[in-house]
Amino acid sequence: MTRLAELRAIVGNDHARTAVAGDTLDGVRPRFVATPGSVGEVSELLRLAGSSRWSVAPAGSGTKRGWGNPPTSLDLVLNTRRLDRMIEHSEGDLVVSAEAGMTLDSLQTHLEGAGQMLALDPEDTDSTLGGLIAANASGPRRFRYGTVRDLLIGITIVLADGTVAKSGGKVVKNVAGYDLGKLFTGSLGTLGVIVGATFRLHPRPATSRLVKTDVGDAEAVGAALRRILRSSLVPSAINLLADKDTIGQIGILFEGIEPGAEAQAKTAAGLLQGDRDPSVFRGEAAMERWRDLAESSPEDAPVTLKVTCLPAELPDVLKRVNEAAKRCRMTTRVRGQIGNGVLLVGLSVDETSQVVEMVTDLRNFAHEGSVVVLEAPVEVKRRIDTWGSVGDALPLMRKVKEQFDPAGVLNPGRFVGRI
Amino acid sequence: MKRSETHERGETSLSRAELIERMVAILGAGGVVSERAQLRTYECDGLASHRVIPSLVLLPENVEQIEAVVRLCHQERIPFVARGSGTGLSGGALPVEDGMLIVTARMNRIVEVDIPNQRVVVEPGVTNLSVTTEVAPEGYYYAPDPSSQLVCSIGGNVAENSGGAHCLKYGFTTNHVTGLEVVLPDGGRVHLGGKTADPPGYDLMGAFVGSEGTLGIATLVTLRILRQPETVQTMLAAFSSPDEAGGAVSGIIAAGIIPAAVEMMDTLAIQAAEATVKAGYPLGAGAILIVELDGPAAEVEHQFREVEGICRSNGASELRIALDADERTRIWKGRKAAFAAMGRISPAYYVQDGVIPRTALPVVLRKISALATDHGLRVANVFHAGDGNLHPLVLYDDAAKGEAERAETVATEILRICIAQGGSITGEHGVGTDKKDDMPKMFTVDDLDTMQRLRCAFDPNGVCNPGKIFPTPRLCGEVPGPHRPHPLQTAGLAEIF
Numbered sequence: 001m002t003r004l005a006e007l008r009a010i011v012g013n014d015h016a017r018t019a020v021a022g023d024t025l026d027g028v029r030p031r032f033v034a035t036p037g038s039v040g041e042v043s044e045l046l047r048l049a050g051s052s053r054w055s056v057a058p059a060g061s062g063t064k065r066g067w068g069n070p071p072t073s074l075d076l077v078l079n080t081r082r083l084d085r086m087i088e089h090s091e092g093d094l095v096v097s098a099e100a101g102m103t104l105d106s107l108q109t110h111l112e113g114a115g116q117m118l119a120l121d122p123e124d125t126d127s128t129l130g131g132l133i134a135a136n137a138s139g140p141r142r143f144r145y146g147t148v149r150d151l152l153i154g155i156t157i158v159l160a161d162g163t164v165a166k167s168g169g170k171v172v173k174n175v176a177g178y179d180l181g182k183l184f185t186g187s188l189g190t191l192g193v194i195v196g197a198t199f200r201l202h203p204r205p206a207t208s209r210l211v212k213t214d215v216g217d218a219e220a221v222g223a224a225l226r227r228i229l230r231s232s233l234v235p236s237a238i239n240l241l242a243d244k245d246t247i248g249q250i251g252i253l254f255e256g257i258e259p260g261a262e263a264q265a266k267t268a269a270g271l272l273q274g275d276r277d278p279s280v281f282r283g284e285a286a287m288e289r290w291r292d293l294a295e296s297s298p299e300d301a302p303v304t305l306k307v308t309c310l311p312a313e314l315p316d317v318l319k320r321v322n323e324a325a326k327r328c329r330m331t332t333r334v335r336g337q338i339g340n341g342v343l344l345v346g347l348s349v350d351e352t353s354q355v356v357e358m359v360t361d362l363r364n365f366a367h368e369g370s371v372v373v374l375e376a377p378v379e380v381k382r383r384i385d386t387w388g389s390v391g392d393a394l395p396l397m398r399k400v401k402e403q404f405d406p407a408g409v410l411n412p413g414r415f416v417g418r419i
Numbered sequence: 420m421k422r423s424e425t426h427e428r429g430e431t432s433l434s435r436a437e438l439i440e441r442m443v444a445i446l447g448a449g450g451v452v453s454e455r456a457q458l459r460t461y462e463c464d465g466l467a468s469h470r471v472i473p474s475l476v477l478l479p480e481n482v483e484q485i486e487a488v489v490r491l492c493h494q495e496r497i498p499f500v501a502r503g504s505g506t507g508l509s510g511g512a513l514p515v516e517d518g519m520l521i522v523t524a525r526m527n528r529i530v531e532v533d534i535p536n537q538r539v540v541v542e543p544g545v546t547n548l549s550v551t552t553e554v555a556p557e558g559y560y561y562a563p564d565p566s567s568q569l570v571c572s573i574g575g576n577v578a579e580n581s582g583g584a585h586c587l588k589y590g591f592t593t594n595h596v597t598g599l600e601v602v603l604p605d606g607g608r609v610h611l612g613g614k615t616a617d618p619p620g621y622d623l624m625g626a627f628v629g630s631e632g633t634l635g636i637a638t639l640v641t642l643r644i645l646r647q648p649e650t651v652q653t654m655l656a657a658f659s660s661p662d663e664a665g666g667a668v669s670g671i672i673a674a675g676i677i678p679a680a681v682e683m684m685d686t687l688a689i690q691a692a693e694a695t696v697k698a699g700y701p702l703g704a705g706a707i708l709i710v711e712l713d714g715p716a717a718e719v720e721h722q723f724r725e726v727e728g729i730c731r732s733n734g735a736s737e738l739r740i741a742l743d744a745d746e747r748t749r750i751w752k753g754r755k756a757a758f759a760a761m762g763r764i765s766p767a768y769y770v771q772d773g774v775i776p777r778t779a780l781p782v783v784l785r786k787i788s789a790l791a792t793d794h795g796l797r798v799a800n801v802f803h804a805g806d807g808n809l810h811p812l813v814l815y816d817d818a819a820k821g822e823a824e825r826a827e828t829v830a831t832e833i834l835r836i837c838i839a840q841g842g843s844i845t846g847e848h849g850v851g852t853d854k855k856d857d858m859p860k861m862f863t864v865d866d867l868d869t870m871q872r873l874r875c876a877f878d879p880n881g882v883c884n885p886g887k888i889f890p891t892p893r894l895c896g897e898v899p900g901p902h903r904p905h906p907l908q909t910a911g912l913a914e915i916f
């Protein structure tokens with residue numbers, strides 16, 4: 001049997017094919033693409049890959065395919081999109097289980113009917129649930145609801161040797177056994193293929209308010225953030241949008257019932273009162289402005305960095321980003337979930353040496369957080385580790401990888417320390 | 420030193436006397452407990468039915484001492500167990516015979532308070548409540564609030580992923596730890612997570628929280644603290660049956676309200692609590708709910724009225740609203756004293772800790788009640804109704820022949836009921852020694868084996884709190900799957916990093 005025939009014997013004729021140029025991942029062209037329709041098929045594919053000594057890249061919708069270092073080898077793309085079934089939505093328990101290939105969009109559409117939501121708002125809502133977990137994708141509302149690790153309560157995975165295993169469960173409170181959901185969150189497909197997930201849900205807020213204000217410089221951003229954080233307000237998100245010279249806008253989103261959202265917005269507007277009057281938007285208008293502010297994408301830029309810091313370090317980090325950009329002869333567009341100390345920095349250029357210089361410059365700046373290259377041309381990624389240093393835990397991370405994927409089948413080279 | 424004792428140890432070539440000498444060299448004489456009478460103080464944790472006297476109890480004062488102790492244990496293949504305050508209820512800190520018990524009580528410094536970034540860094544022996552006490556003057560608190568918070572340690576909380584009444588809205592320990600310093604079972608020190616968001620790499624910190632002391636010893640813990648809410652409102656609602664109370668809980672959730680806490684107590688629990696602390700609970704009630712809302716005043720006020728309405732429409736006969744902090748404390752007092760109060764109505768009791776989907780509450784409570792009747796025992800229920808975490812207290816008389824066994828049967832059967840409903844065998848007390856044999860009821864052999872791959876990465880020799888969580892240890896040497904050279908080697912990339 002040819003290799004392709006072997007794949008087709010597992011997933012059916014329509015669901016395995018020879019790879020084409022468009023399947024190329026960071027310059028590495030796989031040989032095949034297979035789209036299994038069941039957990040059993042995932043397991044069989046991985047066993048075949050193991051015995052064929054193939055490298056496998058698990059994939060969902062492909063929204064994060066640019067993340068991570070270039071793979072050291074790649075033979076098979078294992079796409080989970082056909083695993084897209086809803087397993088159980090238990091409304092009264094605010095819990096949902098679904099297969100990992102379901103997209104966030106279709107999950108949310110389903111939940112909307114019950115007035116509920118999965119409180120994750122990453123940029124790409126057409127990403128699959130498995131992809132979300134593997135990439136640890138998050139959005140501005142993390143300020144209130146947390147990230148994947150806070151909402152994932154159960155996970156089903158297929159290991160490189162075909163073993164199907166689960167951890168957690170479908171109740172929100174559960175401490176039986178190790179929490180492998182945490183381990184797989186952000187593991188970028190290097191430990192196993194995620195095939196199913198259970199999340200805790202939240203009620204959909206009835207209404208929203210957006211308090212928006214212009215800020216003149218980095219210090220003003222810091223001051224505004226300090227005031228909000230020190231208050232007892234409960235915003236859903238605190239975002240910054242800043243172009244070129246850090247002159248930008250801060251938007252604070254409040255969600256909930258009418259009286260609560262209204263009162264909080266008034267208090268926040270009062271706290272932000274300065275040279276410029278903050279504006280308050282309500283309901284649909286609030287959501288429209290919010291989308292402009294939070295979703296206008298630095299990913300339009302050819303290179304995107306994710307810079308994290310402590311909230312109190314924010315002014316210094318913003319200044320540093322500006323200075324570094326000047327030194328490296330480029331401009332930046334910064335969008336930040338500043339309440340969490342997360343900045344997405346879009347760079348205006350993709351010239352390898354300039355980008356490398358910029359990243360190195362930022363990494364040399366002694367602050368608590370990290371500088372990760374999210375999207376960049378492969379030439380850049382060949383020159384620098386996209387993740388940066390992970391400190392003294394790297395040897396332990398390697399041991400974990402060796403236990404879960406001893407033969408190095410899954411996404412070799414793409415993770416931290418080229419795991 | 421008696422000669423015979425040297426034979427009792429595992430693979431170590433050191434005699435007990437030599438071992439004591441080496442440990443004293445590291446910890447000083449005051450840091451090593453070796454007298455049998457003193458060792459007995461540490462023979463069990465909160466689960467008194469399991470007792471083992473350790474070889475030595477060690478009381479380190481700093482991380483360097485822990486490293487040195489663990490390195491020695493690693494070299495000599497001596498098993499060790501970490502212990503915080505010993506309040507665990509699953510035998511997680513049960514010592515290993517011929518092993519070391521490493522007690523963190525002397526490592527109780529609050530190392531850093533960082534209000535602007537909402538972080539506190541503490542040593543593992545710091546008690547849960549003292550974190551909140553430390554930051555309260557600034558208007559902050561540490562959210563996870565186990566009932567044992569006055570004594571239990573942050574290290575123990577991290578190991579058990581402890582919860583509390585307010586976890587319904589705010590999450591468990593795992594949602595409030597951002598960084599750990601850990602001494603690994605080979606004596607090496609690593610830093611997992613940190614103070615900032617999304618550190619790159621595997622979330623080994625997330626995997627460590629809840630690992631019940633089997634992956635290493637946490638020596639520093641970075642916690643997230645929260646701003647105190649603008650308003651807190653608490654009510655006590657009395658119902659004629661747990662069914663009605665359960666209906667109210669479902670109604671609250673269906674209305675899109677997430678209270679800070681929803682606790683339920685049944686008649687027996689109410690009676691026991693009243694007999695002890697006189698919280699003023701309605702003695703005739705079939706069940707009471709304590710519902711607490713917190714957050715922005717305008718929101719809480721509105722939703723509180725809604726909750727009142729929901730309770731009434733589900734048959735609440737009495738509603739008491741705390742008008743001030745004193746009244747709130749009084750309402751909570753009965754709930755917090757409930758476990759201890761069982762002594763008033765029964766000579767002995769067994770605390771179970773199972774979880775069910777919240778919607779299954781009424782049917783499960785009926786099944787538990789029938790089960791108790793069948794076995795001629797009483798079961799009192801005090802629990803976190805909002806997240807379906809049951810704490811049935813199986814009451815028995817240990818002097819009456821066979822009752823203890825029957826109580827254990829009932830407790831085990833309760834877990835079976837929870838699992839059948841799609842629940843869990845433990846919501847917050849952990850698996851430890853107590854429930855490791857129940858793990859196969861919830862997980863397949865492959866599930867458990869996969870979890871233990873993590874353990875093998877941290878503790879390949881199985882010396883760190885051995886014999887807990889898993890019914891059968893996995894041998895770490897055997898790595899399944901076809902072997903091939905690491906792709907880094909084949910790609911010639913291995914030397915670069």
Ligand SMILES: Cc1cc2nc3c(=O)[nH]c(=O)nc-3n(C[C@H](O)[C@H](O)[C@H](O)COP(=O)(O)OP(=O)(O)OC[C@H]3O[C@@H](n4cnc5c(N)ncnc54)[C@H](O)[C@@H]3O)c2cc1C
Nearest residue numbers: 503504505506507511565566572574575578582632637847
């Ligand atoms: C009256 C009472 C009420 C309780 N109420 C609650 C409750 O509401 N919610 C709840 O979740 N629990 C509750 N518990 C259980 C218990 O208090 C918690 O599990 C607590 O976290 C244990 O802390 P500890 O310091 O006593 O730990 P210990 O009992 O000493 O140890 C528990 C586990 O942690 C490990 N460990 C300890 N320190 C470290 C460290 N530094 N590094 C790694 N591992 C370590 C031990 O090896 C052991 O496995 C209650 C217990 C009692 C007695």
